[in-house]
Amino acid sequence: MTTRVGIVGAGAAGAGAAYALRGADAEVTILEKSRGVGGRAATRRKNDCRYDHGANYVKDGDERTDSLLRELGDEGLVDVEKPVWIFEGDGEIREGDDDEAHKWTWTEGITQLAKRLLARTDAEVRKGTRVERIAREGAGDGTDSETWTVTDTDGETHGPFDVLLLTPPAPQTTALLEATEWDDERLGTLTDAVAEVEYRTIRTFVLDYDFRESYPWYGAVNVDDDHEVGWLSREECKDGHVPDGESLLVAQMAPDWSAERYDDPLDEAGADAAELVADLLGDERYADPEWVDDQGWRYALPEGGVDDDAVRSAEGAGLFFAGDWTVGEGRVHRALWNSHDVGERIGEGAGGADEN
Ligand SMILES: Cc1cc2nc3c(=O)[nH]c(=O)nc-3n(C[C@H](O)[C@H](O)[C@H](O)COP(=O)(O)OP(=O)(O)OC[C@H]3O[C@@H](n4cnc5c(N)ncnc54)[C@H](O)[C@@H]3O)c2cc1C
Structure with missing residues (x-):
């Protein structure tokens, strides 16, 4: 059965996870509060100038970053x-x-990273959608299975999702966990662990x-x-x-x-x-x-990373986390690869995981 995956955030992490899932039997929906993708790897245009006003560039921390960027197309790569x-x-x-x-970076700016990753997926990106609340609910199909639903600040609900991946910075993820309805003791430990990341x-x-x-x-x-x-x-x-x-x-x-x-x-x-x-x-x-x-x-x-055991404790219930705070380093490529790994784990559960 196709796994319905909801991802909150379309930064390097959100895009990296969607990219990792492109060969899996998964239907991916990304909910992003901004009007564009890229998150802190951001570009703006003004007065004939274009500038990366968040992350300045992607460091090629290792060979796989280098080969991924080339895979995404040499055109405009700077x-x-x-x-x-x-x-x-x-x-x-x-x-x-x-x-x-x-x-x-790219002549068109560093947002090309998320744009190019997402262009190679079938993920649906719902921009201008700020997630406010999350709930774990019965699937409503007469089985014991449960799914995740999220509600945005306009009161619209999205889902149900079999898997939910949260990628906003830790303080924003903490706010989402505090607004989560899930009758499970893991929630408190998880929220406390994420709240510690400054x-x-x-x-x-x-x-x-x-x-x-x-x-x-x-x-x-x-x-x-x-x-x-x-x-x-x-x-x-x-x-x-x-x-x-x-x-x-x-x-x-x-x-x-x-x-x-x-x-x-x-x-x-x-x-x-x-x-x-x-x-x-x-x-x-x-x-x-x-x-x-x-x-x-x-x-x-x-400032640091999160307790890995705590954030992975909810994976059995289909709740995943990724982003620079889960690796403890504010770097685009670290957020991307951390999330790519998480996407692969989700994909393995979904079957037909991508080999890239
Ligand atoms: C000024 C600055 C300079 C930097 N310089 C560099 C650099 O030169 N090189 C480098 O490698 N790294 C740099 N970094 C760090 C790098 O930008 C980040 O580590 C990386 O982009 C993090 O990606 P992410 O996907 O984890 O998070 P983000 O990019 O923050 O993505 C999270 C996304 O979630 C969205 N979101 C948040 N809350 C919600 C919600 N409730 N509902 C829906 N969507 C939501 C956000 O809008 C965002 O798009 C810099 C960062 C800054 C701010």
Whole structure:
């Protein structure tokens, strides 16, 4: 019998699980609160520029990431060639130990990852659907079997699903578990375990300039957590992202700064961020960008991982979890492969599992 799989979230994890399930006897429905897919691997377009304002690139952590990305099509694939340098509290940008063989994105932006994965599946993606409640219910077919149903914030129900996979960041998954009707003692332990995973907050600023300087680096990362700017990168190093002669900087502010200034108006916080960037680059012109954009990531990067036994305890009841917090590292490829593995486990239960 075809397994009905519901996935909450269409980020790298949600897309990775759907991709792993493409050869299995499964009907996959993805519920995503945003209007697009990709989650924190996000791209925005503005004023002829295109920029990755969440994850900057996909690191090819191992050979399988490299071969998967090529399998998804070489067209538009961008390898950011210049290295990532480092800086400390003193703000001096210097060469670091950039061991990352490739830094992948696409001319169309990093959302291509989820788009390309999903395009190779039959999964139905219901965008603009924010899941609010989950329930475990009798199948209503006279048998003892139970299924999962979810309700969104518009009061619409989705399902029934034989398997439900939750991929939102841990705090959002905790909220869903707290709003779950399931008369089972595993629920409490599970909810407590997921609630323990904390996230760093990052506010990203995108700063556009009508000039372009040359630097030996693509990005610079603060390595001692002692600078207000946590990360600075040059989007013009990605083919197809920034018109010639312009530059577009992505500044991800340090967690403390980001949490404190999270709700400050864009004009004030953006001006302060631009000043800090100008200081860091030792060039006053950067204090006066042509335009500024921003994005707050309340749940940007997990501080650690979750108790694996606890999250796997509900798999027998068809409740699965995946995402960067289940591996304990905020990296696109880690979320993707973790979820791909979970998708394969679900697929094995469904029969006809994919071999990829
Ligand atoms: C500023 C920043 C910079 C980063 N830089 C890098 C980098 O350079 N390289 C790298 O590898 N990683 C980077 N990361 C980390 C990387 O983006 C994440 O680890 C990865 O994208 C996580 O994928 P995910 O699918 O687990 O979660 P997400 O991408 O968060 O996906 C979860 C999805 O669930 C959806 N969702 C949440 N709640 C609900 C709900 N109730 N109902 C329906 N849908 C819901 C969300 O909208 C989202 O689409 C960065 C992250 C940030 C924020």
